[in-house]
Amino acid sequence: MQEWTAEARLEQAKAARRGERWQKDVANSEAKFSGLLTDLAERRSLISINTEGGRRLTGSIHELGSDFVAIRNIAQTPTYVRLQAVIAVEVDGVPDRVGTPSARDNAALRSLDMVISELAEENTPIRFATKNAVELRSARLTASGVDVVTLEITGPPVRTLFVAADQLSEIAIAA
Secondary structure, eight states: OHHHHHHHHHHHHHHHHHHHHHHHHHHHHHOOHHHHHHHHHHHTOOEEEEETTSOEEEEEEEEEOSSEEEEEOTTOOEEEEEGGGEEEEEESSOHHHHOOOOOOOOTTSOOHHHHHHHHHHTTOEEEEEETTOSSOEEEEEEEEOSSEEEEEEOSSSOEEEEEEGGGEEEEEEOO
């Protein structure tokens, strides 16, 4: 009888582990990048983001939008990065401790175009990068249209730069 009871307990433990593994597999298969960023923002995790231009930004998530993530660095200034420009997100810890990204979506949040419009209204000094740019350039964000952004490049000489809005991949608020 004891042998049968021990064997039954062993089978129950195996079944429980299989169930946990199945749940983890389902969670992994439903994971979304937006869910990962939402989870990390809620935890206020220190993260590093690698961008398509080869830049690496480290800090905590300041804001998450429908198509961007804003990272607040040590100096507490936010940098807005278009999600399409994010290549990878790095977090301290082994995968089991970090956890499985959730399946949450951020489609209802404000867009980077909305952020750009707000910054243009304030004539905000920024540092920016376009797609695949390695270095940030300094400018003043002066206007935002349907699909074009107007920047005043600090000189000398002062120049005006028109950029296709969807080509702006990174905007840092100048300190």
